[in-house]
Amino acid sequence: MTPQNPPVATAFFFYLLSATMIIGGILVITRKNAVHSALALIAALLAQAGIYLMLYAPFVAGVQIILYAGGIMVLFLFVIMLIAIDRNMRERQFNKQWLVGIAAAAALGAMLVGVYTKGRALFQTTRVPLDETNNTQAIGSLLYGQYMFAFEIASLLLLVAIIGAVVMAKKRI
Amino acid sequence: MHQLVEYIKSYLGSTQTPGSAGNWFWATVYVLLVFVGLSVAVIAMNWLERKILAHMQVRLGPMRVGPHGLLQPIADALKLLLKEDIMPAEADKLVFWVAPFIVVLAAFTVFVVVPFGPTHAITDMNIGILFMLGVSSLSVLGIVTAGWASNSHYPLIGALRSSAQMVSYEVAMGLAVVSVIIMTSLNDTGTGTLSMIGIVQAQLAQGEWFIFKFFPLGLVGFVIFAIAMVAETNRAPFDLPEAESELTAGFHTEYSGFRWSLFFLAEYSAMIAVSSIAVTLWLGGWLRPFPNLLSGSTWDFIFNLCPGITFLLLAAITFYNVVRMPKHPFFKIQTIGLAGFGVVLGLIGLFLLIPPVARTVQDIYWFSAKVAAFMYLYIWYRGTFPRYRFDQLMKVGWKVLLPVGFGLLILTAGVGMREEIWRAIQR
Secondary structure (H helix, E strand, C coil): CCCCCCCCCCHHHHHHHHHHHHHHHHHHHHCCCHHHHHHHHHHHHHHHHHHHHHCCCHHHHHHHHHHHHHHHHHHHHHHHHHCCHHHHHHCCCCCCCHHHHHHHHHHHHHHHHHHHHHCCCCCCCCCCCCCCCCHHHHHHHHHHCCCHHHHHHHHHHHHHHHHHHHHHHCCCC | CHHHHHHHHHHHCCCCCHHHHCCHHHHHHHHHHHHHHHHHHHHHHHHHHHHHHHHHCCCCCCCCCCHHHCCHHHHHHHHHHHCCCCCCCCCCHHHHHHHHHHHHHHHHHHHHCCCCCCCCCCCCCCCHHHHHHHHHHCHHHHHHHHHHHCCCHHHHHHHHHHHHHHHHHHHHHHHHHHHHHHHHCCCCCCCCCCCHHHHHHHHHHHCCCCCCCCCCHHHHHHHHHHHHHHHHCCCCCCCHHHCHHHHCCCCCCCCCHHHHHHHHHHHHHHHHHHHHHHHHHHCCCCCCCCCCCCCCHHHHHHHHHHHHHHHHHHHHHHHHHHHHCCCCHHHHHHHHHHHHHHHHHHHHHHHHHCHHHHHHHHHHHHHHHHHHHHHHHHHHHHHHCCCCCHHHHHHHHHHHHHHHHHHHHHHHHHHHHHHHHHHHHHC
16 A cells, blocks of 8 residues: 555546546537437536546535436436427527627637636636545535525525426416 | 565555545455445345245245255346347437446446445545435436337336436435434534545444434434335335336336346345445444444454354355255255355355454444345335335325425434533533
8 A cells, every 4th residue: 555645636537527528518519319418418517527526626526416417417308308309300400690609609719718828827726725525514614604694595595496386387286 | 475465464454445545456456346246245135035025925936046046146147148139119229228327337336435344445535425325316317218218108107207206205315314414513523524434433433323313313314214215226115117017117118138137237236325325324334233332352352253153154054954955866966056055155154253354354244234134124125015106105205204304304403403502511
């Protein structure tokens, strides 16, 4: 057993996960079959969870898996499966807004290049000094301590949305 | 060779899991060991389930393939592999092919964080229990896609049924788990933990299994989880996908052969996974009975004998059945085979009696024994309970388990607060 712990978060994993995300993202928009798109999106979301893990944010990674990959995507699949997929397969997938698309892509690309070349000074490159072993606990104490009010407001909002959904879906309560 | 032995010895003395030590080699070895152990457990479960169910119904069960049907799982596996693999003509080929693998991967990946002992886990994550619940919830995706890809009415309806069942029972399950995580925070620092190893260590530090904590709150949480986990794994009495006579089975109606056996494998390993969550959270994980009360070298020695004695007992039962085998020459080979099986069990038992080995496997033994008790419960449920109808199942999930879970959560938090304040006053 080696005395010092070699870092597991190596560049190899970053490139692997990023490649998975990018390929998944491309597949999401190019597949004609909506279920295939959804499966590709799941792969991309899971790779994103892996990147959160590499950033020493295990709680965000766990929540990403539970909420996005496990919860929201199941809902997506439900909806996709219950609509007629044959009609969608015949429809045109891309519209003709080439000019707007190119402009938006160029603006986004310019921003990315700018951040990459000049952004070294803007963002700190060292690791955040929060320890991996207790930053989940830190999130908990912050949510239920300092940001208690905002957290409760958000949960109340969600509760109202849930009740609203039940009221609207059920004809006779 | 000598170096290798020394290396293994030095490893066994370590106090870290291979994951937290960042050791690639041992992590791989652990992954392989867990995979092999799991496969053997699934094979054993297959045989035990058929035998125990048969004996509950006053039948003999498999008796033809090998002595007492011991080779039946192997014959079953071969049959499944050799069966014609049918894919419906209008099925979505890719998704149909991928779906069983999603379910199997989700069921096996969960074991990355299962703590078989303080150092016997592949890794210890800070978000252990969250990871387990999250990854096991991914199997819903496999079920939904399997039902859809079959391009047939019954699997689609079955998939919607199963996934609705799993999604609704996940809620109650989560509430029961949160009540345990609140219990882990009752220490001097006041912060709890989500790590699987940390949860067991919290039980050790507080001196009681969480099933007995704040009686009856821990017990209620355990019962909620125990019911929800049966529904999560689609097992009897919530086994609607198996109801072929009344519902034309479930999401795997169109699956056959190898692909169907993957669903089977995933079901059993998911059963083991949720049982190990229950064992870790409520039944003290790898802790032997009364680790604080019955400590000292004498008790250590007595408890160290347990793994070996269990296997010797199994060997004794086997030899008793060797003697009871019919004396007809037709059964000669079977008798010899059964005796050989007994000898192997006995040798394993003797090997486990060697003191250093016994000390090392101690925690794994207690963990596996507790999980095995749950596996027996699963079979027992299947043998005794009639199947729930779908609306009854939903009613139990949403109208019974969920409100009880909320009440449990509030009460646990309240009682925990009281204890904290009490301790602060005393200090």
